[in-house]
Amino acid sequence: MFMGLAAEKYDRQYSDRQLLRRMATYFAPYRGRLIRLTLIILAITAIGLVSPLLIARGIDLVGAQPSVGAIVALCVGLLALSVINWACNLMRRRMTARLIADVIGQMRNDAFRATIHHDMAFFDEFQSGKVIARITNDTQELSQVTVLISDLISQFTILIVLVGVLFTISWPLTLALLVMAPVVVFFGWAFRRVARMVTRSGFRVIAEVNSAIQEAVAGIRVAKTFRQEQAIYDRFRQINRRSYEVNLRRGFVLSNVFPTLNAMAGLGTAVMTYVGGLAAIGGTVSVGAWYLFIISLEQFWFPMTNIASFWSQIQGGLSACERIFALIDAESSVKQIEDPRSKVQKGDAQSSTPNLRLRGEIEFRSVSFRYNEQQQVLRDFSLRIAPGESVALVGHTGAGKSSIIKLITRFYEFQGGQILIDGRDIRTFDLVEYRRQLGLVSQSPFLFNDTVMNNIRYARPDLSDDMVEAVARRIGDGEWVAALPNGLLTQVGERGQHLSMGQRQLVALARVLAQRPPIFILDEATASVDPFTEKQIQAALNLILADSTSILIAHRLSTVKSVDRIIVLDRGRIIEEGDHATLMARGGHYASLYDTYFRHQSADFNAEMYQKLKA
Amino acid sequence: MTSEFSVEREWHSDRRSPARWIFSHIWRYKVYILGILIGALGNAGGAAVMPLLVGQAFNAVVAQPPDGAALGLIAVLIVLSQIARAILQLGRNFSSEIIGQRIERDARDELYTSLIGKSMSFHDRQSIGDIMARATNDVREVNLLMNPGVNLVVGSAAFLLFPLIIGPRIHPQLIAVPLFYVAAYAVAVAYYLRKLAPATERVRRAFGRMNATLAESIEGIETVKGAAQEGREIARFRGAVDAWRAAAVGQGDVESLYLPSLILGVTMALGLLHSLLLYHAGAINVGDVVAYNGVLMFLQFPTFATQFAYPQVSSGLASARRILELMNAETLLDENKGGYAGEMRGDVTFEHVTFSYGQGERPALQDVTISVKAGQTVAIVGQTGAGKSTLTKMINRIYDVDAGRVCVDGVDVRAWDLDALRRQISTIEQDVFLFSRTIAENIKFGRPDATQAEIEQAAKAAQAHEFILSFKDGYNTIVGERGVTLSGGQRQRIAIARAFLADPRILILDDSTSAIDSATEDLIQQAMFRVAQGRTTFLITHRLSQIRWADLIVVLKQGRVVACGSHDELMRTSKDYRAIFAGDEERPKKTAAQPVVSRANGQVS
Ligand SMILES: Nc1ncnc2c1ncn2[C@@H]1O[C@H](COP(=O)(O)OP(=O)(O)OP(=O)(O)O)[C@@H](O)[C@H]1O
Ligand SMILES: Nc1ncnc2c1ncn2[C@@H]1O[C@H](COP(=O)(O)OP(=O)(O)OP(=O)(O)O)[C@@H](O)[C@H]1O
């Protein structure tokens, strides 16, 4: 029925009870407020019930020829009541607004906290636009739930009081009425399945829209250069149209509820009028009681239909919760396990992780790894990097160089073998603590929409401005900073778009220089900078590489010449290793690779190549 | 309104103010407005007819002898009237639902079209998260403004009329209190709306910020994790959530100070007083007192309904303002439909071009003059941040020059039809962006009608065919967001294939092999060279191997052209050029005799 609006893989179904119970945990911290709110609601309900009595009393007075003083007193009483009522309502709104904001805020924080700890495979697979929609959009629905529940309290109170009143008017008629009431409730209940289904697809489609917009805006530059705006627009239109259809259907289904219930209430009134009327004619009930009863019926149906509709109205909230909880509960494929050693040392106040400073030994033991069933990336891969060693990974594109790094940073789970850091299983680290020890410049550097300065100190928020400047100066004496429009205070724009690619890489490099971690990982960190700047970077790096473990990936082989060991990869296997001189002497893969690279830089070769190409 | 992209539409909205804009959208669906009005009146009528029927029933029962048949008839009438009421109610709900959803659809469509029509200098300034919030949630708010907002306002207005009509029929004086109520209500609502406007606007803004914060953290997740700054991002998001919370509570506080409900209390008391006093004076009887006070009860519905409806309306208006803010933002470029649209030869000249990204910023390009003949290959070199990428963006008008001019085929690019200009120029971006669709769709992005054979041919030339086939789903493999599930070199090769397939007259290669190893590059280079033949090519690269086959090398330094010429000339004459490329000349000790690349798949032999 809702074609293409599939659930995400991590979506699951919870029973209503599970959902409600878990939803309740969000309200639980505000128990005190809930009680106060309930009391206020009860007060409001009571006033609502008393005011008509007061008016009725006034009308009774009329018969007794009251004095003007009594009339005024009565009206003042009524006025006082409504002022109290207003004040109570004011408090109710204020409290509800706070409750809603707190609960939604809490849920958003929880959802975000859970999301940020999901592994990278999660973000590869699920479009961020959809994830974002869950966290900010779906949570919004909780306000509806809060209002519905607090209304429910007052409706129930009114209903109970009214039934009491009706009983005093005529108990046989009341009993007859109470036999009919469940039918109405059942009808409201029957709506809930459809309501759940349509609200669920409503959320899905909005996530879809969100994601389409995100991608289009992110890719707008490509769309413009290829002049494919129309294609992008057509695609969006389809999704937007579907969103329209799904939402319309949702609206239609939900807007059936009240008219249907009202019609049923009308039917109920008609039956009571007829049956009660006959009874009155027959003398079983008094005519006066019957008449009063029918007149009060209208007031009975109002809370009754509201209560009956509750289950269908709350389905939106339940679907939203279901989606949010699924996001929170999504299984991470990267699983950390308890460190067996820290169990032994349970006596210590904390486990072994805090203040950990790694020596920087890295060991892969016959690791096998794949991202998905598409292809195996590493097979039986073994490698040991000694503390303080600098290692370069080279090899053709797609060989698995970046993947090795992503395993060291524990962004992904590997399927077989072991990875040891300082001799300790990588699975046993506290990930945040562990990653603090890594300095990573990834292939496509990401900058936050802030100043260059703040981006440099991203991993070390405690650095002073002067210290950041000192770090920036380490590369080519800060010449690159001078070239920025506003020096270190330049705003880098979304994802760093206001900087040139090379500048982005420089900022990312400065970021890890500031961090001074025991393990450096540079994945093509200089691919987009010119050779001159690269030499400056190299000089800055050499200082660091000397005393920390470092892993470099570079296609420009001039940058890897000086490392301790070069590892040549081919399709996830090591085919050669050794330092530059040894490998060159060996005349194997690396030698020829280097040779190609070198010849690319040489005038003779290029002239020759040019001739060949022209021919 | 200038725009780089537009669609033909038979309707136009009025963008002068939020209210006009919304109204111009609603007005397109007049029929449904009628549905809402009829439904609202029917609902009120249905409510009013009930007591009458019950009264008739009473008469039937107390009649002598009791009239059972009439009682049955009345019961049937009650059922019929309530069913009719339900149907009308349904009609009203459906109508307002349709209007609301259509407005959402149309408004989003309009915003989206406007967004893709905006120039890059606009997009540079926006955060995606905030745009997303506007295009999804704010647009939704406009829908809610209509339904339940306006729907409730209109629906409840009918109930305001009853006391005004019925009161004076009981006694002329009895119009006073209802009149007082309606007047006070109008004033109070106006005040309420005025207070609400800034409050709802704050909420919408805070929501946008929160969404932007969230989007950024998630986009940069790898960096966040790599730097182990999850805690900080959580705190940052919490800050944004707290700001939203404060705004939402602020709106709640404004909503709580809803005066009409207090006025209603006063009205009820005054009504009772007035009617009792009239009775006291003997002007009306008991029944009148009952009836009058009963009619005043009708005021409850509009009073309470609008407490919720107006914040919705106000929120919708605030959202509309935010949407208009985007749509009405000035954008400098326009499609220039009907401009020059000839077949492109490929001569490109820069005449004293100066350009800066922001006002008052140091120009990224200064007084650049270059002349390139059709079919030539130009290499642009320079240090990081010298303005190389910027220079190429002037050609296909991603940005417009501030001074001087850029001509293609002797025609100022601003005089070209934008569509014709961009269609004939292809760029391989430095910062490759892939859509999260299949690989095939990504390759044929610039030419959606390309056949599978053509796609494969382009992929082969870009040395991408091999690795694509190594995936289980081959060309139908769906790449992750922005291409994250591919290696850097693979992404670049897909971008190269994309540009090859587009078959442009001017090809711009911006550092397009930076993530590719030399061996693979060797292979791609042959294809690139072939592709470059017969078309104007701009090459930005740091690799001498590519620079070498350029007919012309332009050296940029801090936005200025400092030298022009061939490699050998420049090595001799240009200090800046030497600074970049000297030093890599050291010979390896051993040189392999035969060519390194022997297999066509980019493997190292
Ligand atoms: N996130 C991912 N999900 C699925 N597959 C991936 C992902 N990242 C990389 N791959 C695949 O794994 C293989 C190895 O990729 P990797 O990024 O390790 O290559 P690389 O050696 O770093 O190449 P390059 O030099 O081009 O960066 C490639 O075939 C790639 O398509
Ligand atoms: N969108 C933008 N908004 C503001 N400033 C920008 C923008 N893009 C680039 N700049 C600035 O303009 C200058 C030139 O940038 P450009 O991208 O042209 O450099 P480049 O020569 O291509 O460098 P690289 O070799 O690193 O790619 C830089 O100082 C950069 O900070």
Ligand SMILES: [Mg+2]
């Ligand atoms: Mg550039």
